[in-house]
Amino acid sequence: NTSIKPTLHDLLKTHFGYDAFLPNQEKIIKNVLNQNDTLAIMPTGGGKSLCFQLPALALPGTAIVVSPLIALMKDQVDALRSNGIAAAYFNSSQPQEEQQQTLSDLQEGKLKLFYVAPESIFLLENTLHHIDINLFAIDEAHCISSWGHDFRPAYTQLGSLKEQFPQTPLIALTATADSATQDDIAKQLAIPNAKKFIASFDRPNLYLDVRPGQKRIQQILQFLKSHTDESGIIYCLSRKSTESVADKLLTAGYDAKAYHAGISSEERSQIQEDFVTDKTSIIVATIAFGMGIDKSNVRWVIHYNMPKNIEGYYQEIGRSGRDGLPAHTLLFYSFADVVQLRKFAEGTPTEEYQLAKLERMQQFAEALSCRRRALLGYFGEHLQEDCGNCDICNTPPTYFDGTLLAQKVCSAVARLQEQEALGMVIDVLRGAQNAQVFNKGYQNIKTYGAANDVSWRDLQQYVIQLINQGVLEIRFHENGRLILTPLAKAVLFENRKIYLARPLQKKEEEKTTIDV
Ligand code: ADP
Ligand code: ZN
DSSP states (O other): OOOSSOOHHHHIIIIIOOSSOOTTHHHHHHHHHTTOOEEEEOOTTSOTTHHHHHHHHHSSSEEEEEOSOHHHHHHHHHHHHHTTOOEEEEOTTSOHHHHHHHHHHHHTTOOSEEEEOHHHHGGGHHHHHTSOEEEEEETTGGGGOTTSSSOOGGGGGGGGHHHHOTTSOEEEEESOOOHHHHHHHHHHTTOTTOEEEEOOOOOTTEEEEEEEOSSHHHHHHHHHHTSTTOEEEEEOSSHHHHHHHHHHHHHTTOOEEEEOTTSOHHHHHHHHHHHHTTSOOEEEEOTTTTTTOOOTTEEEEEESSOOSSHHHHHHHHTTSOTTSSOEEEEEEEOHHHHHHHHHHHTTSTTHHHHHHHHHHHHHHHTOOSOHHHHHHHHTTOOOSSOOSSBHHHHSOOOEEEOHHHHHHHHHHHHHTTTOOBHHHHHHHHTTOOOHHHHHTTGGGSTTTTTTTTSOHHHHHHHHHHHHHTTSEEEEGGGTTEEEEOHHHHHHHHSOOOOEEEOOOOOOSOOOOSOOO
16 A cells, blocks of 8 residues: 555554554444545443444544543543543543543644543533534443433433534444344434444354243252362342352352442452452352453353343353353343242333343243344344254254244234234234224234234244344334244245254242242
């Protein structure tokens, strides 16, 4: 290349010291440099920050970065400065002098990156209109959506950025957006034409295992026998269970420590440090543990209780096997946990979303087809093959050729114009004679009653399997209506074979006490 301008690779090398881009980084950066809006979905550790930091350096002017947490801003700014890049952050908790200094640097065009909390950005509206902004980057963009797992009301104001700065490219970044959240982010930020980049969320080295949540301590002790001297994390729902599980493991001779928000921060740092340096091998924690912990050789993660949504589950299992070597993840599923989690969600402002997400988590735990396909399907990534590295692939249930049934279901979904939720689809297939069906005239469609030989419960299980296999998708944010995926079209028109598992007999799930 004879151009005098440094190439992207030069910038990557000189400013960040890296030789190559991680997957999707280069494509995203080019899209930004072409002045297009961008939605970047990348798993944690995928290298999101570089996607706006490098364009900020490549373009004249300043990039405005919106970030939800002071700690995150501070970390990034420190790292940038240590690479000699002019960056600063602004938030309401800073001393006034520091704020003034940062603002005058910003006004004088001295900063390449300016980090700001969503609450503060509109306080600076005037200033922003008088400086040269090359890019807006919205980090942790799922915070804008009630469908995201971490809704921040202040984020919703960011929708007006595009209106105020129509010429400035905007990039939204997140690690944890299911497809409903992705759509919502683009809508709320008013970037309907944003190009979407989704890096693969697959972590093929993680073995995905789900077992019934009975006699959990006994099962854990059994599990640990084949995982001696390995580091691992056990996640529990309550502080009390972290203490009691840690105690039981200690009694059994394992060096386990409880970790939760009720422990003093010095003690927590000590526990983290001992874990990172392999002095403690097992941490029994509430979800507070693991954020920002850099430990590559965590060999297993156990969920003593079911997480409240798939995003959380994915993030927590993702803390194992970062070195790429095999790691075992084990989820205990009990109906009692579902009941408990429902109670937590009820009466909160986001109850509806939380319950919908909980239901998806439950469907994952009850899945009778490849777990990885179900997990990735949730994020809108559809694997074509079973993974071979999960409990279901390992010990498959009995399958039958369910192609005909799958065709009936897909055809019903199509004839219902992809407008109806699971319950109605099943009612129609079973030829239910109820008012909802009759009011809409569904008794006249061709697939009405096409599966009246299958019980309601079994049919529900089959439809969930079709969702988990990526044949259908649930649009949560649109009343949970079912829609067809490209795979469904193959089922309908190319005779693609589908295998379904025979539903297992219902186990003793009705117990509603949590056995610690
Ligand atoms: P995310 O925000 O997606 O979790 P980060 O932006 O924090 O990820 O990046 C994760 C890690 O990867 C960081 O340690 C970062 O320095 C590193 N990283 C980013 N880009 C590259 C690259 N091109 N080559 C090597 N390492 C990279
Ligand atoms: Zn599998």
